[in-house]
Amino acid sequence: MAKVELVNVSKSYGDVEVLHDINLALEEGEFVVFVGPSGCGKSTLLRMIAGLEDITGGELLIGGEPMNDVLPAKRGISMVFQSYALYPHMTVFENMAFGLEQAKLSKPEIRERVNKAATMLQIEPLLDRKPKQLSGGQRQRVAIGRAITRDPRVFLFDEPLSNLDAALRVDTRLEIASLHERLTGTTMIYVTHDQVEAMTLADRIVVLNGGVIEQVGTPMDLYENPASQFVAGFIGSPKMNLLTGPVAENEGAATYGIRPEHIRFSRDEGLWIGRVVLTERLGSDTFVHVKTEGVGMVNVRIEGRADIEQGETVHLTPDARSVHLFYADGTPLSRKFMQ
């Protein structure tokens, strides 16, 4: 229920600055995902918003109020940790109630809030158990439940799905999405290194790299108009083909980017000719890795099942409207439409 603003925020450890001049304004009720490779500073930024790390430069505002020197518990935030961070010696109920006791809530009110959160996450049968009697997925739900009971203005998630197995990760992702629907008005900030989580959950994505913001935008925005070669390579699965050499030079660029799904495949004719090196069949899609003469290795997505053999000669044609060109420093050329 609050805006979160970061104004010229930076973070240094001694002489080393790890975050540089971060400016961001998150709207009330927005779901924002910080994404980037490990070491990009996304977790540090989240921990600065939480108050677990000092802000060494700039200002943090929550709901319009400066928060730099406010204690974590007084910021109106809740945080879900990657490692769950449950108190091992307390039951699920006690874990969820501990912070509320500290906030001097009455016993009936504590019980009501815990029960409400437990119902929302379907963990009522677990309330009397200790964390070690729970599975990883259940622990993460308890951690989320604990965060809900605090009734926060801003919800922070630090890689909450990283310790879960693949199937559970998808379920929990859906659950977090529906939680955002139900907790209307609660701003959510979510850190992940997984661009699929970012694409599926976010209203807006903040791409961080090397301590600076590379781009801020809606998932489709980042997909269609990456503001840098880094974003182009980071967003989208499988990765965009980033080709160097004559194919890029002909366009006056250093790098020529084209997504696997934006290349037309043919056995008879096309702009590029090459030989199939590897085929990956996923059922719904087939990914064909082609060694192309004069262009390099190109990954192509074919919908459905494709019976293509290794060593076969194939023809490829990139969709001219979906080509992304970049200078050597990673900045984009204004998009070029080759008709």
Add this chain to the structure above:
Amino acid sequence: MGKSRSLLSRTRTRSAWLVLLPMLVTLFVVAAWPLGRTIWFSFTDASLDLMADAQFVGIRNYLEYVKFGDEDGQYYGLLADARWWRSVWNTIYFAVVSVSFETLFGLVIALVLNQQFRGRGLVRAAVLIPWAIPTIVSAKMWAWMMHDQFGILNDMFQRLGLISEPVAWTASPDTAMIAVMIVDIWKTTPFMALLILAGLQMVPQDIYEAAKLDGVPAFRTFRRVTLPLILPAILVAVVFRTLDALRVFDIIYVLTPNTDATRTMSVYARENLFDYDQFAYGSAASTLLFLVIAVITITFIMATRMDLEGKRS
């Protein structure tokens, strides 16, 4: 089950016993056999020069009623010996007070050493020094510091005006036990600190961050989060130290020999075994010492429901 056990599992069982054998033999030779001999001698009339001819005399060394005539008589034996009971009391008093202070100081030092600060590695190593010094050496060192005429303690306290005339710390019955306990606490607090520090380092850091977000003040975090989580480590440390303290011998033997005020069960047993040539009687004292330690330890473990097999973690 016996018949259905596979060849593989029988082979495993056999190699397990084979690996255990050296330990079992060693334990028998250095622990079970001497203990058994001591218990046997406590029921005989053995003396130092006549050990081979020892005759069984029943529980006479422990308790015996000697009739002097009609309606008259007296109890003899260890259980009727006031000096023995005094040394039992001394031992328990020493163990309870020393171990309590060692636990308290050890906990405080461990909490400090668990914090990040410059030179922590050096301080951690330095803290261990008192424990690394052989007991005889540190007891002798303290004996000099506590010396009534030349000791540095009396000198310092007099300069500070805390005492008006020199105190015979180790010789005076009023201060002898305190002197012994101070040396023991100084010496073994590092051991406590180290065991508790190991427990502290098992506590995951993220729950401290969760506590910060929950707005829990530092002291309450310690009482509600840290302490319950390190309690098992503290209890194990307390058992180790209590076992040690109940057998205390060397500090007292060096610092305050022959004082009723500090005579412990071990000192009492040694006096009888070797000084007074009452080998059987000393054996009985040793046997009772063993029983007292066993009973106290088992009671403590059961009372605290200690998790010695690691089932709960």
